[in-house]
Each structure stands twice: as C-alpha cells, then as structure tokens.
Amino acid sequence: xxxxxxxxxxxxxxxxxxxxxxxxxxxxxxxxxxxxxxxxxxxxxxxxxxxxxxxxxxxxxxxxxxxxxxxxxxxxxxxxxxxxxxxxxxxxxxxxxxxxxxxxxxxxxxxxxxxxxxxxxxxxxxxxxxxxxxxxxxxxxxxxxxxxxxxxxxxxxxxxxxxxxxxxxxxxxxxxxxxxxxxxxxxxxxxxxxxxxxxxxxxxxxxxxxxxxxxxxxxxxxxxxxxxxxxxxxxxxxxxxxxxxxxxxxxxxxxxxxxxxxxxxxxxxxxxxxxxxxxxxxxxxxxxxxxxxxxxxxxxxxxxxxxxxxxxxxxxxxxxxxxxxxxxxxxxxxxxxxxxxxxxxxxxxxxxxxxxxxxxxxxxxxxxxxxxxxxxxxxxxxxxxxxxxxxxxxxxxxxxxxxxxxxxxxxxxxxxxxxxxxxxxxxxxxxxxxxxxxxxxxxxxxxxxxxxxxxxxxxxxxxxxxxxxxxxxxxxxxxxxxxxxxxxxxxxxxxxxxxxxxxxxxxxxxxxxxxxxxxxxxxxxxxxxxxxxxxxxxxxxxxxxxxxxxxxxxxxxxxxxxxxxxxxxxxxxxxxxxxxxxxxxxxxxxx
Numbered sequence: 408x409x410x411x412x413x414x415x416x417x418x419x420x421x422x423x424x425x426x427x428x429x430x431x432x433x434x435x436x437x438x439x440x441x442x443x444x445x446x447x448x449x450x451x452x453x454x455x456x457x458x459x460x461x462x463x464x465x466x467x468x469x470x471x472x473x474x475x476x477x478x479x480x481x482x483x484x485x486x487x488x489x490x491x492x493x494x495x496x497x498x499x500x501x502x503x504x505x506x507x508x509x510x511x512x513x514x515x516x517x518x519x520x521x522x523x524x525x526x527x528x529x530x531x532x533x534x535x536x537x538x539x540x541x542x543x544x545x546x547x548x549x550x551x552x553x554x555x556x557x558x559x560x561x562x563x564x565x566x567x568x569x570x571x572x573x574x575x576x577x578x579x580x581x582x583x584x585x586x587x588x589x590x591x592x593x594x595x596x597x598x599x600x601x602x603x604x605x606x607x608x609x610x611x612x613x614x615x616x617x618x619x620x621x622x623x624x625x626x627x628x629x630x631x632x633x634x635x636x637x638x639x640x641x642x643x644x645x646x647x648x649x650x651x652x653x654x655x656x657x658x659x660x661x662x663x664x665x666x667x668x669x670x671x672x673x674x675x676x677x678x679x680x681x682x683x684x685x686x687x688x689x690x691x692x693x694x695x696x697x698x699x700x701x702x703x704x705x706x707x708x709x710x711x712x713x714x715x716x717x718x719x720x721x722x723x724x725x726x727x728x729x730x731x732x733x734x735x736x737x738x739x740x741x742x743x744x745x746x747x748x749x750x751x752x753x754x755x756x757x758x759x760x761x762x763x764x765x766x767x768x769x770x771x772x773x774x775x776x777x778x779x780x781x782x783x784x785x786x787x788x789x790x791x792x793x794x795x796x797x798x799x800x801x802x803x804x805x806x807x808x809x810x811x812x813x814x815x816x817x818x819x820x821x822x823x824x825x826x827x828x829x830x831x832x833x834x835x836x837x838x839x840x841x842x843x844x845x846x847x848x849x850x851x852x853x854x855x856x857x858x859x860x861x862x863x864x865x866x867x868x869x870x871x872x873x874x875x876x877x878x879x880x881x882x883x884x885x886x887x888x889x890x891x892x893x894x895x896x897x898x899x900x901x902x903x904x905x906x907x908x909x910x911x912x913x914x915x916x917x918x919x920x921x922x923x924x925x926x927x928x929x930x931x932x933x934x935x936x937x938x939x940x941x942x943x944x945x946x947x948x949x950x951x952x953x954x955x956x957x958x959x960x961x962x963x964x965x966x967x968x969x970x971x972x973x974x975x976x977x978x979x980x981x982x983x984x985x986x987x988x989x990x991x992x993x994x995x996x997x998x
Contacts, residue, residue, distance in 0.1 A: 409459075409460065409461045409462070409575065409576070409580075409646075410461075410462050410463070410464075410581075410644065410645070410646030410647045411457070411461055411462070411463040411464070411486050411487060411575040411578065411646060412463070412464050412466060412484055412485050412486045412487075412607055412646060412648070413455065413463050413464065413465045413466070413485070413486065413487045413488070413489055413571060413575075414465075414466045414468060414485035414487070414488050414489065414509070414514070415427060415465065415466065415467045415468055415488075415489050415490075415491060416468065416488050416489070416490045416491070416502075416505035416506065416508075416509055417490055417491035417492060417501070417502050417505055418491075418492075418493070418496070418498075418499035418500065418501040418502045418505075419501060420493070421491045421492060421493040421496065421499070421502070421522055421523075422491055422493060422520075422522035422523055422558055423467055423468070423489075423491045423522075424451070424467055425522075425558035425559075426489075426491060426520060426522055426556065426558045427451070427453055427465050427467045428558065429558040429561065429564055430453075430455055430465065430564060430567070430568065431453040431454060431455050431465060432453075433451075433453035433454070435450075435451020435452065435453055435465075435467040450466055450467065450468050450592060451466075451467040452464060452465065452466055452467070452605075452636070452648055453465045453467070453636075454636040454648075455571075457568065457571055457572040457575055458568070458569065458572040459572050459575075459576055461572055461575045461576065462647075463571070463575060464607075464636070464647065464648040465489070466485060466607070466648075468505075479508065479702040479705075479707070479745060484590065484606075484607035484608075484609045485509070485512065485514055485607075486514070486516070486575070486578050486581075486646065487514070487516050487517050487518075487571065487574050487575060487578060488509045488514050488516075488517035488518075488548070489517065489518060489520060489571070490502070490505070490506060490509075490517055490518070490519045490520065490548060490551075491520050491522050492519060492520070492521055492522065492535070492539055493521075493522050493523045494521045494522065494523050494524045494526065494527045494531065494532055494535045494555065495523055495526050495527050495531070495535075497535055497538045497539075498538060498539070498542045502542075503542070503688065504753070504754050506542075506543070506546060506548065507686045507688070507754055508745055508754055508757075509547070510546055510547055511684070511686070511743065511744075511745050511754075511756065511757030511758070512743050512745065512757070513743045514547065515547050515579075516547070516551075516574045516577070516578055517547065517548050517551050517574070518551055518552045518553075518554060518567065518570045518571060518574060519539050519543070519548060519551055519552070519553045519554070520554055520556050520563075520567055521535055521536060521539065521553060521554065521555040521556065522556055522557070522558065523557065523558075524555035524556060524557050524562065524563065525557040525559060525560050525562060532555055536553050536555075539553050540553065545687075552570045554566050554567045554570060581609075581610070581645040581646050585610045585611045585645075586610065586611050586668060586669040586672035586828070586861055586862055587608070587610065587611030587612060587613045587617070587619070587668055587669045587672070587861070588608075588609050588610045588611060588666060588667075588668040588669070588672065588673070588739075589604070589606040589607065589608050589609065589613070589649060589651070589666065589667045589668065590606050590607065590609065590664075590666050590704035590705040590706075591604045591605070591606050591661060591662070591663055591664065591665045591666065591667060591705060592605060592606050592607075592663055592705045593605040593606075593663065594658065594661055594662050594663065595658075596658050597652070598987070599980075599986040599987035599988060600631070600632060600652050600980075600986060601631075601652065601653070601654065602652070602653045602656050602657065602658050602661075603632075603650055603651065603652050603653070604650070604651050604653060604661065604665075604667055605648070605649065605650045605651075606648075606649060606667070606705065607647075607648055607649075608643055608644065608645050608646065608647050608648070608649045609645060609704075610645050611644075611645060611669065611861070612642055612643065612644045612645065613630060613633065613642070613643055613649065613651065614630070614633065614641060614642040614643075615630060615631070615632070615633055615641055615642070615982060615983065616629065616630060616631075616982065617629070617630045618630075618670060619651075619653070619667050619668065619669065619670065620667075620668055620669070620670040620671070620672075620673070621656060621660065621661050621665055621666075621667055622665060622666040622667075622668055622673045622675060622737030623665070623666075623673075623675040623734075623735040623736065623737040624660065624661070624665070625675070626655075626656060626660060627655065627670065628653040628654060628655045628656040628667075629653070629654045629655055629981065630651055630652070630653065630654075631652045631653065631654040631980070631981035631982060631983065632651070632652030632981075632982075632983040633649065633650070633651060633652075633983075634649070634650040634652075635647055635648060635649060635650075636648060637650075639983060639995075639996070651667065652983070653667070654981045663705050663706075664704070664705050664706030664707065665706070665737075666704060666706075666737045668737075669861055669862040670827070670862050671827045671828050671829035671830065671862045672739075672828065672829070672862050673737040673738065673739060674737070674738060674739065674740075674763040674764060675735045675736070675737050676732070676735065676736055676738070676763045676764040677731070677732045677734070677735055677736070678729060678730065678731055678732065678763075678764060678765055679729070679730045679732070679736065679738070679760050679761075679762065679763050679764075679765070680715075680727065680728070680729050680730075680760075680761050680762040680765045680774070680778055681727070681728055681729075681730055681744070681758050681759060681760050681761055682725065682726075682727060682728075682758045682759045682761060682778075682782055683712070683714075683720065683725065683726060683727070683728040683746070683756060683757075683758045684724075684725040684756050684757065684758050685720055685721065685722050685723060685724055685725070685755055685756035686722060686723070686754065686755060686756050687722055687723040688722065689722035689723075689754075689755040689756060690722075690748070690753050690755065691722075691748050691753075691755055692719055692720060692721045692722065693712060693714070693719070693720045693746075693748075693755060693756070694714075694718065694719050694720075695712070695713055695714035695717070695718045695719065696711065696712070696713060697711070697712055697749065698710070698711055698712075698749040699711075699712050699730075699746040699747065699748065699749055699755075700746065700747040700748075700749065700752060701730065701732070701736075701744060701745075701746055702744060702745040702746070702747070703736060703738060703742060703743075703744040703745075703760075704738075704742070706736070708732060708733050708734050708736070709733045709749070710730045710731060710732045710733060710746075711730070711731040712728050712729075712730055712731075712746070713728060713729045713730075713731070713769055714726055714727075714728050715727040715728055715729065715769065715774065715775055715778075716775060722755075725758075727761075727774075727775055727778045728758075729765065729769055738760055738763055739760075739763075740760060740761060740762065740763060740781070740845060741759060741760065741761075742759070742760045743757065743758070743759055743760075744757055744758060744759075744760060745757040746758075759782070761778050761781045761782055762777075762778065762781060781843075781846075805835060805836065805847050805851070806851060806854075806856050808835055809831070809835055809848075809851055809856060809857055810856070810866065812826070812831065812834055812835065813825070813826055813831070813857060813864065813865060813866045813869075814866060817865065817866065817869055820914060821871065821872050821873075821874065821877065821914075822871045822872070822873070822877060822914045822915060822917065822918035823863075823871065823914070823917075823918075824860060824863050824865065824871060824921075825860065825863035825864050825865030825869070826863060826864055826865070827862060827863055828848070828859065828862055828863060828864050829862075831848065831864050832844035832845060832848055835847060835848065848864065852864075855867045871918060871921075873915075876908075876911060877911060877914070877915050880905075880908065880911055880912060880915040881915055881919065883905075884901075884912070884915060884916060884919065884925075885919075885924065885935070887901065888925060888933065888934065888935040888938075889935050889937065889938075891934070891935070891938075892934075892935075892938050893934060893938050893941075893942055893965055893967045893971055893975070894967055894968075894971055895932050895933060895934050895971075897931045897932060898913075898916065898930075898931055898932065898933060899931075901916070902916070916933065919933075920933065923936060924936055926939040926978070928974045928975065928977075928978045929974060929977070929978065932974055939975075942965055942975050943979075943984075943998075945961070945964050945965055946961060946975075946979070946984075946985075946994075947994075947997075947998050948964075949961060949964060950994045954993065954994075955988055955989070955991040955992065955993055956991055956992055956994075957990060957991040957992075958972060958973060958976060958990075958991070958992075960991075961975075961976065976992060980992070982996075983995055983996055984996045
C-alpha cells in the first residue's frame with residue numbers, strides 16, 4: 408500500500424483545521440487551550456484514505472506567527488503540502504513564510520485550497536485565484552492546482568480529494584529499506600504501558616520487539632507496542648504516522664526534538680558543514696559569525712554560522728557554511744534544515760547538511776572542493792573526488808579493507824547477522840568524515856561487495872551459520888531449556904556453566920532468540936519457545952472466565968513462583984498482549 412504524509416500550511420484563521428475536519432472527520436485541535444482560543448497551537452494528526460488505495464496522514468500545523476517553531480516540528484517528513492489561503496483575505500505574512508519553509512524542507516508537490524470560498528462573490532474569488540498564482544510564481548507551487556473549497560458547505564472537497572490523490576500517486580516514493588528513523592514530536596505516558604512517542608516515520612521500518620536508540624543521548628530501548636492512528640500494528644513503514652510504546656526508558660529521558668532510530672544509524676555532532684540558501688524574500692542578510700535559530704526534524708536550537716569564503720550572504724544567495732551548534736545534533740548527511748534570524752525571529756533560509764563532524768579546518772583550501780563533491784556526487788564520484796584523494800586504487804583498497812574487516816568479524820561471530828554499520832564506517836576509513844565513509848559503504852553495497860541490512864553490514868553471500876562446535880552447543884542448550892521449563896537459570900549462569908565455551912554459549916543463545924527457538928523474557932532470562940507457548944495458552948484460558956487476571960492466579964495456574972510468573976507477564980506487557988489494570992492485567996491482543 409502507498410503511504411503519504413500531507414502537511415497543511417497557511418496563515419492563522421485561514422481554515423486549515425476546519426478543512427482537515429471536513430476531509431477526515433477528525434478535529435485535530437485536541438487541547439483545551441486550542442478550543443478556548445480558537446486557534447491551533449500544537450500540530451494535529453488525522454488519517455485520510457485517498458482514491459487509488461493510498462493511505463495518507465494529514466498533519467495540521469499552527470498558523471500563528473508565535474507558533475512557527477511548532478509548525479516546523481509538524482512539517483518534518485511531509486510529502487505534499489495543502490496550502491490554505493482564505494478567499495476573503497488572500498496571501499498573508501504566515502502564508503508566505505509557510506510556503507518558504509516547505510520549499511526549504513524539500514517539499515516539491517502540493518495543492519492550494521482557496522478556503523471560505525462561500526463567503527465571497529465570483530469577482531473576488533477570481534481575484535483571489537489570480538493573487539495565489541502571482542504569489543506562488545517561482546515556487547514549487549507555481550503550477551499547483553488552485554481549488555476553491557468550503558469546509559462549511561462541502562463545496563470543492565471532492566475535487567480537492569481527487570487532486571491530493573493524483574499528487575500522492577505521482578510523488579516520489581520514499582526509498583525502500585534503509586535504517587529506521589522517527590523524529591519525535593510528542594511524548595507522553597499511558598497507564599499500564601509507560602512511555603509513548605509519536606512522529607512521522609521518515610525512513611526504514613519499525614516492528615514490535617525491535618531494539619532502537621534514542622538520539623542524541625544514545626540510550627537503547629525496545630519497542631513494546633506499535634500503533635498507526637490509534638490502531639495496533641505489528642510493523643510500520645516510511646511515510647506513516649507512528650506511536651511507539653518504548654520499554655527501558657523514562658519519560659524524563661526524551662522529548663520533542665529527539666530522534667528514535669536504528670542503533671548506530673545516526674551521527675551525533677556539534678558542528679556541521681552545509682549548503683546554506685537564503686529565501687529571495689528574506690528580511691535580512693546573514694553575516695559570517697552571526698547567531699541563528701536552527702530547525703532540523705522536530706528539534707530546534709541556537710547555532711553560530713560561519714560563511715565559507717565570504718563575509719555576508721544576501722537574500723536569494725547561496726554558499727557553503729559551517730554551523731557551530733549549542734547542543735548535540737543527531738542527523739544524517741543530506742538532511743534538510745531551516746534557519747531563522749536570531750532577533751527578530753523570522754525565517755530567512757535553510758539548506759542541506761553535507762558533512763557532519765567535519766575534519767577539515769574552515770580555512771582549508773580543499774574544504775569547498777570537498778563539499779562540492781559531497782553535494783553533487785553519487786557515491787562513485789564521492790569516492791574518487793580529488794579532495795578526498797580517493798581514486799580507483801583507493802576504492803580498491805577500501806574494498807579489500809572491508810573484506811578483511813567483515814571476514815574477521817564473521818569468523819569471530821559466525822552466528823551474528825553482521826557488523827554494526829557505525830563500527831564499519833569508523834574502521835573502514837579511520838579519520839575520514841562521516842559522509843565520505845558512508846559514501847564508500849554505499850558504493851561497496853552497490854557493487855555487491857557487501858550487503859546492508861538495517862543497522863548492520865555483512866559480506867555478500869554471508870549467512871549466519873552453525874559449525875560443528877556451535878551445533879553441539881545448540882543441541883546442549885535446546886535440551887537444557889526444554890528441561891528448565893518455566894524456571895530457567897539466568898543467561899549468565901547458563902553461559903558460566905560451559906566454562907571456556909561461555910562466549911560460544913552467549914552467541915548461540917542469541918542466535919536461538921533471533922531464530923525464535925528461545926524467547927528472551929528479559930535481559931536476564933530466556934525460555935524455550937515450547938514452554939512460552941504453553942504459558943501463553945494457560946493465560947488465554949484464564950481470560951475465558953475473567954476480564955482481569957491477577958499475578959497470583961496466573962502464578963498458581965502455571966505452578967511457578969511469583970518471580971517467574973511476573974517475568975512472563977511483563978514480557979507480554981512489552982509485546983502488547985496484556986496491560987496492567989489495577990492489581991491485575993487485562994488482555995489487549997486476543998489469540
């Protein structure tokens with residue numbers, strides 16, 4: 408199924424929320440303060456099914472100038488823009504600012520909804536359409552459909568929906584595969600579940616049980632529940648709104664602006680080299696050394712901007728620059744950003760992150776040449792860019808080094824899927840920038856020297872395998888866990904019992920979890936799949952006669968101690984099977 412994120416844009420009180428309600432039936436102004444004041448403060452979200460089997464999500468953003476920061480958070484990851492322009496007022500300051508922001512964020516398609524069209528006569532409606540066409544000239548909406556609509560009467564809604572469907576069908580598909588990434592726009596706690604984060608799934612896919620990393624802090628967590636517009640799911644893909652219930656993290660440890668992503672898939676930096684472009688209508692130039700507000704994904708912070716090769720950048724101009732950040736930024740090369748003037752706070756431009764954690768000094772004569780190669784080259788060109796001194800011979804050397812690194816890794820860990828990508832990039836070209844190392848890895852994958860699967864890389868043709876020793880360990884562990892039933896030893900106790908083969912035991916047991924032979928109840932305990940299924944069957948039978956099952960009742964039914972019964976229940980809580988309810992648990996996912 409095709410997925411699409413549609414972002415609203417436009418001046419305050421131009422009917423974005425009313426239009427979203429008319430299209431989806433969802434009132435995205437959920438806060439009491441929004442109801443009282445009659446304006447959107449926080450981004451709202453609603454599902455929209457479009458003709459042709461396209462599943463869309465509408466992100467309704469604030470239009471007031473005081474909430475541009477919130478608007479930028481909501482605009483992260485948008486595929487199409489729905490620009491609302493009131494027919495009775497026409498283009499206004501925030502209309503222009505929102506349009507500029509969408510262009511800076513790389514949005515290339517959209518439609519203009521001429522809202523409140525029932526309030527004006529035909530001459531005014533025609534004048535409003537002419538004004539829209541004049542104001543959007545030279546922007547990505549220059550040829551966009553302009554559709555008069557009324558959220559009150561329903562006029563034009565069918566035509567608008569059809570236009571959105573055509574644009575969504577023609578929009579560039581998000582790349583398949585790649586490492587999972589979600590920019591967090593909301594964090595809350597849910598009784599019985601714990602921490603929940605929401606955001607737009609920009610890249611990759613996420614599924615129940617996945618291990619993820621919280622950036623920029625680097626803390627690991629596990630996905631214990633997945634929802635798409637309040638509907639439970641096993642797996643979500645890029646282009647969908649997601650709510651993730653995370654285990655192993657406290658509410659105080661993350662917030663809007665953080666990123667949840669595959670471990671090892673993001674670079675955390677306090678400096679970045681960029682292509683900076685000012686809007687033609689920017690109110691101010693940017694001087695080298697000035698402070699700016701930087702917006703990336705759902706995050707915002709202050710940065711100091713050093714222009715490369717010049718002292719001043721005028722509206723409509725573009726150059727390379729180095730951003731010195733006030734706090735760590737988690738990003739990937741190629742990400743887009745927006746900058747606003749420090750004071751007064753108005754949007755002036757944006758651009759693309761080229762090199763994260765740059766290694767060259769600002770006055771290095773090769774720096775701009777290197778950035779030009781990063782900006783314009785495909786991986787093959789990047790590798791052979793003169794600034795990097797990586798010609799075909801150097802690429803061959805990188806290929807040999809990758810073969811040696813991954814070959815040694817597979818020899819040491821034959822049961823693992825592969826080496827962490829971040830580790831490979833660091834070891835492949837020590838001292839090189841992240842963008843260059845990433846380009847080399849991409850080129851090697853394109854040449855099928857290696858293959859990349861999510862956050863890990865392996866030699867092409869490699870598959871995890873059991874040798875004679877590990878096969879004997881597999882048999883021994885299967886017998887051991889079958890005999891243990893629901894009263895297992897700790898993982899470390901099991902490993903220690905094999906003496907010199909303790910590390911082999913850990914590797915084989917980890918592989919058995921990946922293959923589904925064992926179930927990892929926690930970081931300390933595993934049980935055989937057969938016994939886990941038996942315990943789950945006992946649980947389901949208990950719910951045949953009760954809506955809430957207590958720990959004591961489940962413990963007695965299984966014939967184990969409270970400790971082991973609790974391990975099982977907490978594991979099922981993390982998988983969305985059960986949830987705490989008072990002193991007991993309710994069933995969330997029937998058999």
